[in-house]
Amino acid sequence: MAVYTHLGAEDLAQLIAQYDVGELVSAKGIAEGVSNSNWLVETTGRNGGGTRFILTLYERRIDYADLPYFLDLLDHLAGKACPVPRTMHDRDGASFRMVEGKAAALIEFLPGVSPTRPTPAQARAVGEVLARLHLAAEDFPRSRANAMDFAATAAILEACGTERLATINPALPAMLDHARTAAALDLTALPQSQTHTDLFPDNVLMLGDRVTGLIDFYFACTGPMVLDLAVTHAAWCFDAANAYRPDCGAALVQGYQSVRPLEAAERALFADVAKGACLRFVASRAEDWLDTPDDALVTRKDPMQFARRWQFYDQAGDGLLA
Numbered sequence: 665m666a667v668y669t670h671l672g673a674e675d676l677a678q679l680i681a682q683y684d685v686g687e688l689v690s691a692k693g694i695a696e697g698v699s700n701s702n703w704l705v706e707t708t709g710r711n712g713g714g715t716r717f718i719l720t721l722y723e724r725r726i727d728y729a730d731l732p733y734f735l736d737l738l739d740h741l742a743g744k745a746c747p748v749p750r751t752m753h754d755r756d757g758a759s760f761r762m763v764e765g766k767a768a769a770l771i772e773f774l775p776g777v778s779p780t781r782p783t784p785a786q787a788r789a790v791g792e793v794l795a796r797l798h799l800a801a802e803d804f805p806r807s808r809a810n811a812m813d814f815a816a817t818a819a820i821l822e823a824c825g826t827e828r829l830a831t832i833n834p835a836l837p838a839m840l841d842h843a844r845t846a847a848a849l850d851l852t853a854l855p856q857s858q859t860h861t862d863l864f865p866d867n868v869l870m871l872g873d874r875v876t877g878l879i880d881f882y883f884a885c886t887g888p889m890v891l892d893l894a895v896t897h898a899a900w901c902f903d904a905a906n907a908y909r910p911d912c913g914a915a916l917v918q919g920y921q922s923v924r925p926l927e928a929a930e931r932a933l934f935a936d937v938a939k940g941a942c943l944r945f946v947a948s949r950a951e952d953w954l955d956t957p958d959d960a961l962v963t964r965k966d967p968m969q970f971a972r973r974w975q976f977y978d979q980a981g982d983g984l985l986a
């Protein structure tokens with residue numbers, strides 16, 4: 665369920681009237697997603713513009729001060745032909761408005777579906793698009809610190825506490841030590857850009873092997889590009905039984921390097937960075953797990969999935985991208 669706020673027909677029509685997109689035809693709540701309320705909105709359109717949009721009401725976890733970064737980044741990337749949705753600006757030029765005390769944005773609808781079992785060809789295409797995004801974002805004038813960097817990961821696991829982590833799985837407390845090790849990694853000398861940092865298959869829209877949309881930029885931040893590639897590798901290259909898929913891994917990295925070859929320092933650190941990336945999802949999932957009541961409607965994501973992927977990168981070591 666991802667419509668947390670009820671907006672009546674009049675509220676929606678009034679909101680849409682603030683934009684130059686024609687009149688409201690329909691608005692349907694979108695079930696996917698967990699963080700924000702989303703509607704698929706259809707309008708009569710205006711001046712050759714689109715007629716379908718995503719209306720997002722920001723519910724939690726988002727600091728409104730970060731919205732100009734997220735929404736301007738979409739416009740910057742779309743302006744450089746990256747497959748990301750544009751933000752619609754209202755008649756006053758604003759990229760978001762306040763509705764019922766919450767920030768709301770109207771975003772271009774993009775076609776495509778998220779792959780559930782990605783193929784190597786799809787992984788390659790995502791690698792290419794990710795590298796294009798990194799290059800296109802290099803001259804983006806804003807910056808945002810990564811609120812989920814390796815130090816934050818260690819702090820989250822520390823706050824969960826080893827005893828409570830053990831109630832989820834006895835193997836989890838050991839992850840705190842690994843997170844402290846990752847927090848000591850110095851990534852500042854690695855090439856930086858704006859990064860997505862949550863490019864899971866459910867945040868990529870595809871038609872066949874073509875990427876039609878990268879969405880959900882709400883963890884985007886300024887940081888090392890190789891970390892973004894490592895997150896994507898960890899999210900795309902394992903099967904349902906959590907076994908590594910070398911065909912997808914190789915294709916993703918080849919696709920990326922066909923646009924932006926990695927530097928030697930990035931290749932050398934790849935496994936360590938991927939371990940840190942896994943721990944970031946162990947931490948946020950463990951925190952959510954402990955905070956979500958057993959009878960909540962939301963499906964909790966399993967932190968152990970990424971603890972097991974951490975083991976893979978630990979064993980693979982330096983040789984992974986050699």
Ligand SMILES: Nc1ncnc2c1ncn2[C@@H]1O[C@H](COP(=O)(O)OP(=O)(O)O)[C@@H](O)[C@H]1O
Binds near residue numbers: 879
């Ligand atoms: N620009 C877009 N074009 C098409 N569909 C979109 C777009 N943005 C979001 N969606 C749809 O809405 C769903 C939830 O969006 P998402 O941003 O992932 O929500 P959340 O932040 O709550 O996880 C996505 O799975 C996708 O189906």
Ligand SMILES: N[C@@H](CCOP(=O)(O)O)C(=O)O
Binds near residue numbers: 698699862864949965
């Ligand atoms: N991709 C993360 C969860 C982030 O949620 P999102 O719905 O905002 O993408 C994970 O799998 O843990």
